[in-house]
Amino acid sequence: MIKTVNMRKIYTTEEVETTALNSVNIEINEKEFVAIMGPSGCGKSTLLNVFGLLDNPTDGEFHFLEQEVSKYSERQRANLRKANIGFVFQSFNLIDELTVYENVELPLLYLGISSNERNKMVTNVLERMQIMHRKDHFPQQLSGGQQQRVAVSRAVVAKPKLILADEPTGNLDSANGEEVMNILTQLNEEGTTIVMVTHSPHDSEFAHRIIHLFDGHVVTENYKEKFHV
Secondary structure, three states, rough: OEEEEEEEEEEEOOOOOOEEEEEEEEEOOOOOOOEEEOOOHHHHHHHHHHHHHOOOOOOEEEEEEEOOOOOOOHHHHHHHHHHHHHEOOOOOOOOOOOOOHHHHHHHHHHHOOOOOHHHHHHHHHHHHHHHOOOOOOOOHOOHHHHHHHHHHHHHOOOOOOOOEEOOOOOOOOOOOOOHHHHHHHHHHOOOOEEEEOOOOOOHHOOOOOEEEEEEEEEEEEEEEEOOOO
């Protein structure tokens, strides 16, 4: 699903040049659950931005779904992203002015899905995530755990092939964090590829493989269990 070849990402200002990713070679298979770990500033978020087609690498190759996409325009990236990738963030990133239902419906509007079909898809995912009883509430009326359920619902409502999770339990207590990790595990077992950035050794144990970054390099890869495609 994902493959990088000697990929680099350099940020340049008038005064300084910063290498965020340096000669990164990673391959992630469909249906895999991968955790990316490392200290702050090591390049984890930059890597997730590239994987999520939010940014292009400076050089090297980036393959997504067997397409070499490193030089894609923003429009090309957006078209590929909205049909294939869901995002889950530490800060939830819900829209305060929209209800739970409307937040989850939003990706389907961008995809041009009909009203009747949107209703079926949103209702199905809210029931599955056990948050349907809050569908008319606004994010600020929900607990942190409930907000993350809504964020996961929004990420998966369009049935993406890939979910990118950036510290998905970072703002949650241990009970709600465990619940979110169990949800991600279930989605993975049903066939969704998961790539998760985390500082949590506990959360990383849910993954098949842990990739450790340091100063923009992949320094180690540890397989938690034998992975079968």
